[in-house]
Amino acid sequence: MTESNFKLSTLPYKRITIESFEKEGKEILKEFKEAKSGEQQFLAHKKYYELTKKMATAMILAQLRYDGDVTDKFYEEEQNYYDEISPKITAFENEYKKALFNTNFKGYLEDKIGKIAFKDIEFDLKSFDKSIISLKQEENKLISEYSKLLAEVSIDFEGEKLNLSLLEKYLTSKDRNVRIKATKARSMALEKIKDNLDDIYDKMVKNRTEQAKKLGYKSYVELAYYSLRRTTYGIEDVRKFREEVKRYLVPFASKLHDERRKRLSLGKLDSVDEGVYYLEGNPAPIGTADDIFKAGKKMYSELSPETKEFFDFMLDHELFDVLGRANKAGGGYMDMLYTYKAPIIFANFNGTSGDVDVITHECGHAFQGFITRNDEIMEHNDIKMETAETHSMSMEFFTEKWMDLFFGDRADDYRKMHLEYAIAFIPYGCMVDEFQEIIYSKPELTKEERRQVWQNLESQYKPHLKYENDDFLGEGRRWQLQRHIYMSPFYYIDYCIAQTCALQFKIKMNENYYDAWNKYLAFSMESAKDTFQNMLHNVGLDSPFDSGYMENLISKLDK
Template sequence: MEENFKLAELPYERITIESFQKEAEKIIEGFKAAKSGEEQFLVHKKYYGLMEKMRTAIVLTEMRHSGDVSDKFYEAEQDYYDEISPKIESFEVKYKKMLFESEYREYLESKIGKVPFKNIEIQIKSFNDVLIPLKQEENNLTSKYNKLVAQTKVEFRGETLNLSLLGKYVRSKDRATRIEASRARSEKLLTIANELDEIYDKLVKNRNEQAKAMGYENYVELGYYNMKRNSYDKNDVANFRNQVKKYLVPLASKMHEERRKRLGLEKLEYVDEGVYFLDGNPAPTGTADDIFVSGQKMYSELSPETKEFFDFMLKHELFDVLGRANKIPGGFMDMLLLYKAPIVFANFNGTSGDIDVITHECGHAFQGFITRNDEIMENNDITSETAEVHSMSMEFFAEKWMELFFGHRADDYRKMHLEDAIAFIPYGSMVDEFQEIIYTKPELTPAERREVWKQLEKEYKPHLDFNDDKFYGDGRTWQLQQHIYNWPFYYIDYCLAQTCALQFKTRMDEDYKVAWDKYLAFCLQSAKDYFPNMLHNVGLKSPFEDGFMKEIVEKIKL
């Protein structure tokens, strides 16, 4: 690996499916010919090498395409990987089935661990070659959705803005500006509403077909297998959502009422969502460069491990975070496995969300960094609820340094951050219940799906008034939630993780150093155990335990 690489300068070359399959066949032949567990493990390391090479090319492509969807070269590369990724998955399932059924499995388990074999069992249940055409169509549909949203521009006060950059006006302290920006956004979204309906309708039908092809009643079961749920099921999640309704929705409603008074409003409308103070939400006091300088100071003081991590990220310029035209909204972290390097993608827009990138996405990246040298690839095959504990907890650990970013409004940020965390859990649970209903009843029409969403809003967000907005008031809020289109059943993982992050928060309020040591230990476990076990290993409770939510609500100090 080159020592002084920079993200923007990394070379890229397409890895063709032909070259991949040629190497893959050699690996399968080698595994079959191996005469011992030791020999099979040596072949398994070659599998790591092949997947590291392919995944690095795919991640580079995704990041560069997401950074500019008008770039024709990377658009073609993204289309290519969309086309071949089901074939890559086909090889992975065939190869892992051999691993699963190996006569030397006991030895392989001693090297790789038991959890990966549970994950293989789930992967076998989630994929068969019969799905390849359907998966290809699914990839095309999600790419179409992402491009549609990324290229949706709103004319506002003489500026042409994508949805991310419009965000600063939608969250303006001036209510008239918020109303004007929200109206402009809704009017623009109405022009693509039919397309959003059509893409999702096709996705639901496609995913239902996938489920039927695998012998399942509907996509819910297959969706759970796709999410590698290896230690809990839909009944556990339903129990969690019921606890949210019983204990957290009343707390959130009380909090929203306090927010209404703070904002001096007669009632809260959707244009007031995410606005916490009459003089506006705290915003970063400096430029993007200032944010990185402050971030470096924060992480150098937090711990030796975080100092090494952030210095590495800056040295190799592993951030693509400036908002610009034709850039896909949102943010993510991923790993360039060949370079043992995390990358962070986001859209700075001058709001407090810019600091969340330096805390949330860097929580993901930090965990990837401190485990990057583990030679067992499966140890970093993290399920998403575990990954989100890393990021959401880091947000709370970073709060000590918020004066660096927000100056005299640091306490306002801390208050907003806690309230936002509490407000999020009902919303995220609603997204999950919506998807469960939709995939249980794939025959619903687009209009009926919107009615389902409206009903759920009454249960999870009773404080909300849409004031006859033609887009959001028509049960369409979910259509801007990328996870619903791109990654079904992912979103509840944020809710599970947020409650665990709140556990870390209550611990750090008692003893910051002890809480940090527990967090570091949790991160280092990576994917070596099941999610509830890893929580128990560091003295935390699982979100699925009865009484868990009640206890969290009682300990939160608003």
């Protein structure tokens, strides 16, 4: 099957065993160590690229098909297999990276793959050791257990059997009584698994804390920052960012929430009103899923030559798995099938504006992967999360010009809703991050105490919010539906950092759209070749860690 004629649904899958991976890997490592020059080592390094691409492609394809149906026994076994061997893959990769980091030809290889890559390798070596392989295996199993638990939640509502994703359209209904009824139905379903959710997270906290102790760290917080390769900012920078959000952004967001409360003719905002922006209901995409893709094709063909080529490629190879269905894992993501140089997008369409967000947000990730896919230096595309999320969240704003195609005469309503949501999201995301810092700094907290921590943080970051119709969330359990907390610890602050950068692009595109687009394109092409802060400064944006950043941003948004 050639690169030019494949379709995602018919791609062949074959398990790559840890034995074959290690055998080939050891041969490459031997060749690397015995090389007599930087040129010879780089030739061996390119073979390492091919090996890791082959393994990653198999793992991603297996996960995609398992996520598509968590009751598929074949792909469940494949997912379990990769959960088991992925720490062993990491162990070999670290062995290889040690040789690369300590090479006698470092100057030559730094010129080839970049100094940033060597700093990332330093953090990789600090975040993993063979001593934690069994703990990583257990962690992977817990992540899969959590994902499966939520995917299999079945809710009887209005004569339908719905999963959590498909219930969303009722949770954001314009009819408040429907929202309340849907919320109560969700609470009843989650009531059955809430002890499981507590138990899984309790095991995760203990597991990750033990990983940190084995590697010599005070807590998992320190280990997480190494694991996420935060080479140019640390916990103190993030704490300062969160405090500035509390000081400047929370009051601004509260003002927007109050305006929304008035639009909805409510005395106060309850949790059942959290996702609703207009009395007549949120704008929803017009037409079918096919209509959304047709609109997306027109939008990206008009935005730029690069986006046209990208979206045509995605459609030609059917690289979307986005239709909601029973037993499909929740959430959405983009990943790369490296062997085919192809981005893939997984999501759950449910008839809400979130369907359009898939075509903008996830396509922001995929577009960046597509335009840099031919770079032979894999390290150049080893993007950190705050950079990746800046790509996706900024694309949401760049595509707003075409929202008439998706929402008709309610396009302006969508644009207003999108901006308000983008601003209001940042306090929530910071709350998620501070929650995790507290939990992993005090792993001895009980399950009940963790929920109290969440409730206390909500009073600081979301003081407008009440819980009168949601027994589950009202117990301080909102975080248990936030998959990142279980599956990707400490990732969530990257969304907040990136959202503020996307808002900078929004401000610039209001001044000069095509100049802003060219800056975005340049930022995307940089990929991971420089530090996050430098890449922002290079295109005329401020860094979220610059002095006075948040106050300046809010003053511009307020205008």
